[in-house]
Every structure is written in structure tokens, then in C-alpha cells.
Amino acid sequence: MLIRIVRMTFQPERTAEFLQIFRDSEALIRQQPGCRHVQLWQDADAPHVYCTYSHWDSAEALNAYRRSELFGRVWPATKALFAAPAQAFSVHPVDAASGLL
Template identity: 65%
Template sequence: MLIRIVRMTFKPEKTEEFLEIFRNSKDRIRAFEGCNHVELLQDLHQPNVYSTYSLWDSEEHLNAYRGSELFGQVWPATKTLFAAKPEAWSYRQVQV
């Protein structure tokens, strides 16, 4: 299982536009092969900062999504709304 977190800082006046993009694409992302979960988080103190939290079967599944037509529509539209460069992390659970 791969955990992917992407932190995005938007121009404050563009947050509604981003939320519309997310609303229109979240179900299609969730339906993508290998995707088990996608949710949107908002920073508690910076309302124009959002993160996506997603769970994937593997890095290969995530990369297949990143190479898909859907990602090719969603990401370029989202990137135009940024106020800062996005940050992304990939994790796996550790059993201790």
C-alpha cells in the first residue's frame, strides 16, 4: 500500500476554482485502477492550503494514474491556480 500526500498552496482568489476541479474529478480518481481512497484536507490556519491524501495499491498504480488522460486534464488545470510550488510525499506503513 502506498500513501501519497500532495500539499498545494493556491492563490486565495483561486481556491473555489480548485474546489470545483476536485469535486468534478474525485470520483473518477477514486475509480482509477489501484486507487483505494482519495480525500481532500484543508490547512487549519491557512485556508488556501490544501492537501490530497490518497491510498494506492502500489507505486506502479500511482504512476499509471499520473500518466493517464484523467491526470493530464486535472493537473494542468490545477497547476495554473498555485501560489507556490506543490510538495508531494510517498509513504508506506511500517508495522512495528
């Protein structure tokens, strides 16, 4: 499993637009092959900063989504609302007891 976290800082006056984009696309993202979970987080101290937290079967599944028509619509619309570049990273869960993925 691959976990993807994308931290996005929005122009404060444009957060409602982002939330509408997310509401309109959340279920469609969840339906993408290999997507197991999508969640939206809001920064506790900066209300115009959000993170998407998603689980994917693999990097290949995430990359297929990133090449999809859906992503091609959602990402440019979201990016237009940014106050700063997004920070994105992927991680794998680790069993701390064994040190294994």
C-alpha cells in the same frame, strides 16, 4: 500500500476554482485502477492550502494514474491556480510494534 500526500498552496482568490476541479474529478480518481482512497484536507491555519491524501495499491498504480488522460487534464488545471510549487511525497505505513511495512 502506498500513501500519497500532495500539499498545494493556491492563490487565495482561486480556491473556489480548485474546489470545483476536485469535486468534478474526485469520483473519477477513485475509479482509477489501484486507487483505494482519496481525501481532501484543508490547512487549519491557512485556508488557501490544501492537501490530497490518497491510498494506492503500489507505486506502479500511482504512476499509471499520473500517466492517464484524467491526470493530464486535472493536474495542469490545478497547477495553474498555485501560488507556490506543490510538495508531494509518498510513504508506506509501518507497524510500529514490528517495524514492518
